[in-house]
Amino acid sequence: MIEGRQSTARSAGVNVPYGAFMTLSSRQRLDRFGTMTPENKAAIMQTHAQRWLELNRARLTSGQTALVQEAISFLTPALYRNPQEPEQVKKEEELKSRLNCRLRRSDVMEAFGAVRPPIPNSSWFDDLWVWFEDCVLG
Numbered sequence: 001m002i003e004g005r006q007s008t009a010r011s012a013g014v015n016v017p018y019g020a021f022m023t024l025s026s027r028q029r030l031d032r033f034g035t036m037t038p039e040n041k042a043a044i045m046q047t048h049a050q051r052w053l054e055l056n057r058a059r060l061t062s063g064q065t066a067l068v069q070e071a072i073s074f075l076t077p078a079l080y081r082n083p084q085e086p087e088q089v090k091k092e093e094e095l096k097s098r099l100n101c102r103l104r105r106s107d108v109m110e111a112f113g114a115v116r117p118p119i120p121n122s123s124w125f126d127d128l129w130v131w132f133e134d135c136v137l138g
Helices: 018-022 026-033 038-059 062-074 077-081 086-102 105-111 124-137
Strands: none
Touching (some): 038 062, 062 086, 086 105
16 A cells, blocks of 8 residues: 555655656656655645546445545654654554555555556456455455
């Protein structure tokens, strides 16, 4: 769910507006993300997920919407300042698990993937199979 958390060593202090960030290639976004402030990283990720939520809200249940909003709220500057903090890691893993069991895998990747390349087209069956493996078989 959380992209770019491993790049705290290079977080010197560049700020990039969301629109400009999203015009970059996926490789450029990954490189640029590593140079951004924790505040800017959080803003980019929140904006991306919030925009995805607004585009998809009508087809989501109220529970799914609340879960995505909870995940968006988790994307704070503190998350990017100290990405290996045990309590944050635990909360992130729990959120990932809940998101992956309540939404399509492709939805989670799109909503929280501002840094990654566009996801390949997947069918509902692909998403269902991943859900079955992760959430039913465990």
